[in-house]
Amino acid sequence: MVNDQPPKGLADVVVSQTKITSINGELGKLFHCGYEISDLAANSTFEELTYLLFYGNLPNQSEFSEHRNLIYSNREVDDKIINLIKEFPSDSNTMDFLRTVVSYLSIFDPDKENHSPQANLNKSICLLAQMPTVLSYYHRIRNNLEIIHPDDNLDFASNFLYMISGNHPDKLSSQCLDKCLILHADHGFNASTFSARVTVSTLSDIHSGITSAIGTLKGPLHGGANESVLKMLKEIQDIENIPNYISEKLQRKERIMGFGHRVYLTIDPRATVLREMSKNLQNEFGGNLYDLSYAIEQTVLEQKNLKPNVDFYAASVYSMLNLDSTLFTPLFACSRISGWCAQILEQLSDNKLIRPRAEYIGYSPRSYADSNT
Numbered sequence: 001m002v003n004d005q006p007p008k009g010l011a012d013v014v015v016s017q018t019k020i021t022s023i024n025g026e027l028g029k030l031f032h033c034g035y036e037i038s039d040l041a042a043n044s045t046f047e048e049l050t051y052l053l054f055y056g057n058l059p060n061q062s063e064f065s066e067h068r069n070l071i072y073s074n075r076e077v078d079d080k081i082i083n084l085i086k087e088f089p090s091d092s093n094t095m096d097f098l099r100t101v102v103s104y105l106s107i108f109d110p111d112k113e114n115h116s117p118q119a120n121l122n123k124s125i126c127l128l129a130q131m132p133t134v135l136s137y138y139h140r141i142r143n144n145l146e147i148i149h150p151d152d153n154l155d156f157a158s159n160f161l162y163m164i165s166g167n168h169p170d171k172l173s174s175q176c177l178d179k180c181l182i183l184h185a186d187h188g189f190n191a192s193t194f195s196a197r198v199t200v201s202t203l204s205d206i207h208s209g210i211t212s213a214i215g216t217l218k219g220p221l222h223g224g225a226n227e228s229v230l231k232m233l234k235e236i237q238d239i240e241n242i243p244n245y246i247s248e249k250l251q252r253k254e255r256i257m258g259f260g261h262r263v264y265l266t267i268d269p270r271a272t273v274l275r276e277m278s279k280n281l282q283n284e285f286g287g288n289l290y291d292l293s294y295a296i297e298q299t300v301l302e303q304k305n306l307k308p309n310v311d312f313y314a315a316s317v318y319s320m321l322n323l324d325s326t327l328f329t330p331l332f333a334c335s336r337i338s339g340w341c342a343q344i345l346e347q348l349s350d351n352k353l354i355r356p357r358a359e360y361i362g363y364s365p366r367s368y369a370d371s372n373t
Helices: 037-043 046-055 061-073 079-087 094-108 117-142 156-165 171-184 191-201 206-217 225-236 239-251 269-285 289-304 310-320 325-349
Strands: 021-024 029-032
Touching: 029 037, 029 046, 029 269, 037 171, 037 269, 046 061, 046 117, 046 156, 046 171, 046 325, 061 117, 079 094, 079 117, 094 117, 094 206, 094 325, 117 156, 117 206, 117 325, 156 171, 156 325, 171 269, 171 310, 171 325, 191 206, 191 325, 206 325, 225 239, 225 289, 225 310, 225 325, 239 289, 269 289, 269 310, 289 310, 310 325
Parallel strands: none
Antiparallel strands: 021 029
């Protein structure tokens, strides 16, 4: 019997234990395996962070070299995958594409019948390596461009920028994207991570878990807010337009995308890193996206007392990195897959089928014979 009514959306309900990510919403703190996110963003790399998420500790030089080489050696995909990408409608939602292709990748998994811990780790590394590849291939094919194959001399972030543009990126752009990937890698039991853990708790395979996660991330209440932020920046254009734009939205009771968070009661710690990154990129490349974003932040704080989340400044950063807005949420997935896989591996290490109950609030028992049908 259910004694207490759970909060809607399971807000603040603890459903399991984890050694991967810790969030203190009151203080605005985020930790991965004990390391604070600002510390990791300042001193680590995304490739090193993926090792930390998978294994629980930072690697030594030998371990890191082996891990990095495994990622690089698994970047390319089968020609049949490329043929599927070529047949995909060019006007498709990019998240629909990513969800479909990740599911299709399972067919070519050499360990598809093996679900041992080592095989699952191998699958995780392959998915981490291949998602940026298929995403860049689709982006170029839909824009009538030749695909650019991975460059094993480039790190994760630099290689993605290279495969998208065909040009080797400058140092600042690579560093900024690498930090973005770190900031988006994992965030506890968010909706997409939870859906992945629910899926594999049935002992389904990792590709099914990641497919579930991508489908969940597609929802505008989870992923996709960064695209809406960029749309807002384009609509506002000039700083002088901000007060009226924001006040009119609030009067219509419309959501200001990129603000507020279900967990953080103060500013999202990832947003502070992205804010500085946005400022540095504007100083280097020009434009007004940082100035516009910062003025919006101050206006929303004044009018609504809301602080930015990770999506808000990510929009200006990605835009200044010359990334198309259709890549924003899929790029989020290319980072978050490290967290998804780490959480899946943790779930499977001590698995119990996730099967909550619901409190019934419908009709009391009644007779079919007595109904007027």
